[in-house]
Amino acid sequence: MDFxxxxxxxxxxxxxxxxxTDHLVGPYxxxxxxxxxxxxxxxxxxxxxxxxxxxxxxxxxxxxxxxxGAYGQxxxxxxxxxxxxxxxxxxxxxxxxxxxxxxxxxxxxxxxGTPEQQGRHLPGIARGEELWCQGYSEPGAGSDLAGIxxxxxxxxxxxxxxxxxxxIWTSLAHDADWCFVLARTEAGSRxxxxxxxxxxxxxxxxRIEVRPIRQMSGTAxxxxxxxxxxxxxESVGGEGNGWTVAMGLLALERGxxxxxxxxxxxAELERVVHAYAACGAPDPVLRERLVxxxxxxxxxxxxxxxxxxxxxxxxxxxxxxxxxxxxSVAKLLWGGWHRRLGELAVAVRGAAATAGPGPWAQGxxxxxxxxxxxxxxxxxxxxxxxxxxxxxxxxxIAERVLGLPKEPR
Ligand SMILES: Cc1cc2nc3c(=O)[nH]c(=O)nc-3n(C[C@H](O)[C@H](O)[C@H](O)COP(=O)(O)OP(=O)(O)OC[C@H]3O[C@@H](n4cnc5c(N)ncnc54)[C@H](O)[C@@H]3O)c2cc1C
Numbered sequence: 558m559d560f561x562x563x564x565x566x567x568x569x570x571x572x573x574x575x576x577x578t579d580h581l582v583g584p585y586x587x588x589x590x591x592x593x594x595x596x597x598x599x600x601x602x603x604x605x606x607x608x609x610x611x612x613x614x615x616x617x618x619x620x621x622x623x624x625x626g627a628y629g630q631x632x633x634x635x636x637x638x639x640x641x642x643x644x645x646x647x648x649x650x651x652x653x654x655x656x657x658x659x660x661x662x663x664x665x666x667x668x669x670g671t672p673e674q675q676g677r678h679l680p681g682i683a684r685g686e687e688l689w690c691q692g693y694s695e696p697g698a699g700s701d702l703a704g705i706x707x708x709x710x711x712x713x714x715x716x717x718x719x720x721x722x723x724x725i726w727t728s729l730a731h732d733a734d735w736c737f738v739l740a741r742t743e744a745g746s747r748x749x750x751x752x753x754x755x756x757x758x759x760x761x762x763x764r765i766e767v768r769p770i771r772q773m774s775g776t777a778x779x780x781x782x783x784x785x786x787x788x789x790x791e792s793v794g795g796e797g798n799g800w801t802v803a804m805g806l807l808a809l810e811r812g813x814x815x816x817x818x819x820x821x822x823x824a825e826l827e828r829v830v831h832a833y834a835a836c837g838a839p840d841p842v843l844r845e846r847l848v849x850x851x852x853x854x855x856x857x858x859x860x861x862x863x864x865x866x867x868x869x870x871x872x873x874x875x876x877x878x879x880x881x882x883x884x885s886v887a888k889l890l891w892g893g894w895h896r897r898l899g900e901l902a903v904a905v906r907g908a909a910a911t912a913g914p915g916p917w918a919q920g921x922x923x924x925x926x927x928x929x930x931x932x933x934x935x936x937x938x939x940x941x942x943x944x945x946x947x948x949x950x951x952x953x954i955a956e957r958v959l960g961l962p963k964e965p966r
Contacts, residue, residue, distance in 0.1 A: 566640045569633070573644040576614055581648055585610065592652025593821070595936030597778035600651060601732060605688070608655045612685030616641065617659050621679075622667050628683040635865055642817035646824060654732060658682040658689035660814065662737055665806045669754075669794035678735075678756075690733035692724040692757070692782060693803065699726075700949050702739070702803070703748040709740040709755055709789060711796075718742060718755055718789040723781065726943070730767045730780040733759050738789065739803050742796055752799030755789035764788070774935035775927055807945075815887045816861040819854065822891070825898060825933065826850060832930060833905040843905055850898060857890050882958035885950040892941040892950075899937030902930035910934075 562570075581589060584603045591599035611617050618630035619641060625632035633641065653659075663682050666675050681687030698704040707722025720740055730736065736757045743751025759765060764787040769777035794802035830847055864883045903910035910931060927935070941947045955961040 562636055562640060566634075566636050569637050570640045570644060573641050574648070576616075577644060577648045577650055580610055580614065581650060585651065588651040589649040590651075592654070594652075595774055595776065595778075595932050596652065597654075597729065598776045601654070604651045604654050605732070607651050608653065608685035608688070610685070611653075611655075612683055617655065617685055618663060618679070618683045620660075621663055623679075628679045630683045639816055639865075643820055646820040654729065655682065655685055655688055657691055657729065657733075658687060658735075661691060661806055662689045662735075665737075665754075665802060666793065668805055669802045674756075674791060674793060687735060688729070688733045690727050690730040690736045690759075690782075692727055692730075692736045692738035694726045695723060696725050700946055703800070705739055705741060705752070707738065707740045707784065708744070709738075709742045709753065710744075711742070718753070718792065720755060720757060720784040720787045720789050723783050725781050726770070726779045727767075727782045728779045730759070730782050731769060731777075735759060736782065737793075737806075738784070739799050740789075742792070742799070749800035751797055752803070753792045753796050754794055754799040754802040755792050757784070757787055757789045761787050772935070773938075774932050776932075776936075815891060816858070816865060818891065819858055819861065822854060822895065822898070825902075826854060829898060829902045829905060829930065832902070836905060836907075843901070846897075846901055846904075850894070850901060853890075853894055857887075857894060860890065861887065882954045885945070885953045888945055889947055889950045889954075892944075892947060895940045896937045899934040899940075903934045906930070 585607050588600045588603045588607060592601075592604050608617075612629070615626075615629055615631045618628060619633040619638050620635075621628075621630065621632065623632070658678075659682055663679055666678055670678075678687060682689070692707075693702060693705075695705050695707060698706065705722075707720065707724065709718035709720045711718050718740070720738055722740065724730075724736075724738070727736070736759055738755045738757050739752055740755055741751055742753040742755075746752070757765075759767070764785050766783040766785075768781045768783070770779055770781060771777045772779075792799075826847075829850075833843060833847060864880070864887065945953075952964060956963055
């Protein structure tokens with residue numbers, strides 16, 4: 558494997574840092590550090606504008622498998638994408654609001670969509686103007702996604718589907734312009750048969766209702782979404798092929814992003830270490846846990862580099878292809894690690910963590926009185942659930958890697 562930063566990457570690093578420094582000024586400068594999982598409520602409007610700024614700079618869609626500049630975007634190598642993410646994190650640029658469109662929908666359209674569909678949606682995503690949400694989970698269909706009941710019927714008058722049903726836990730649906738919806742288009746079909754991957758415009762008053770779900774962290778970044786005869790503009794990958802498209806997209810979701818994510822994790826760990834040091838009361842057990850946390854982050858980094866290294870080798874385009882368990886191992890590692898970091902974030906403050914924001918809370922005032930560490934603790938309870946729960950990852954490893962018998966249904 559060879560995953561090292563070459564001259565071109567270092568030149569890119571200089572350009573990326575210069576661009577970010579030039580553009581992170583005014584309202585964008587004040588939005589530094591805002592947003593991201595658990596904090597999506599922070600600076601939502603300015604972060605939407607920032608998305609357009611990134612689009613004007615050509616920084617959205619760096620990993621898309623299309624020629625450089627096809628949609629005004631720069632095509633970067635994997636190492637180049639990591640360099641960009643490192644600089645982005647180092648300068649604490651605002652949390653992205655367009656990542657679902659950029660990293661999930663766009664690559665799916667490139668893999669399964671028609672040229673017309675790509676032409677309709679990729680330019681808007683690359684400009685940071687078209688925001689997306691993911692309509693998969695339903696009450697009763699989360700881990701067992703094939704149990705979805707949302708139905709869509711084709712209207713012979715215009716050939717478009719009308720969608721009726723309920724989705725749940727739909728992140729950022731309240732800000733999204735579009736939703737990709739997995740729906741049952743073949744009446745009476747079961748499990749993964751008869752599903753279609755539909756593109757639905759969110760602005761359909763009376764036909765789509767978005768109800769925020771307030772979490773124990775005090776924020777409401779995901780929603781229930783109710784469809785009542787909502788019009789789907791088009792289906793991707795052909796009617797009835799929704800399962801193939803949906804699974805292709807999930808493979809992307811667990812792809813190269815882990816290494817980038819670890820940059821944010823390292824910053825959070827540093828904050829927790831700082832909070833521990835500021836407490837001034839050394840505790841050998843907490844020290845031990847902090848060191849373990851640091852060492853595990855290094856291990857995750859090497860694991861991610863190993864997987865990405867295999868991907869950048871000639872002929873190794875798919876990080877999961879060489880090792881079918883790799884995406885599940887990565888998810889298991891980071892989900893548990895991040896949840897334990899959340900526990901440490903409050904443990905280092907002892908009982909004071911339950912009594913209001915810490916004295917070292919940096920910069921951002923919270924309307925509900927939680928500081929960053931408290932919110933980290935509360936939000937990271939979700940990390941072992943979304944993107945495929947720990948139990949499901951272990952099932953995948955058991956069956957696809959260890960060859961154990963399938964679990965009984
Ligand atoms: C922060 C967050 C954001 C999310 N964003 C989105 C989004 O944007 N769009 C979207 O569609 N969904 C989203 N989800 C939903 C997420 O995909 C589901 O929560 C997840 O798939 C689990 O489904 P569930 O909540 O229905 O739990 P269930 O599937 O009901 O699982 C409940 C428990 O049972 C365990 N379990 C289930 N089946 C098995 C099994 N076969 N063997 C062993 N244990 C099992 C699970 O591991 C879990 O512990 C989000 C969730 C979270 C927490």
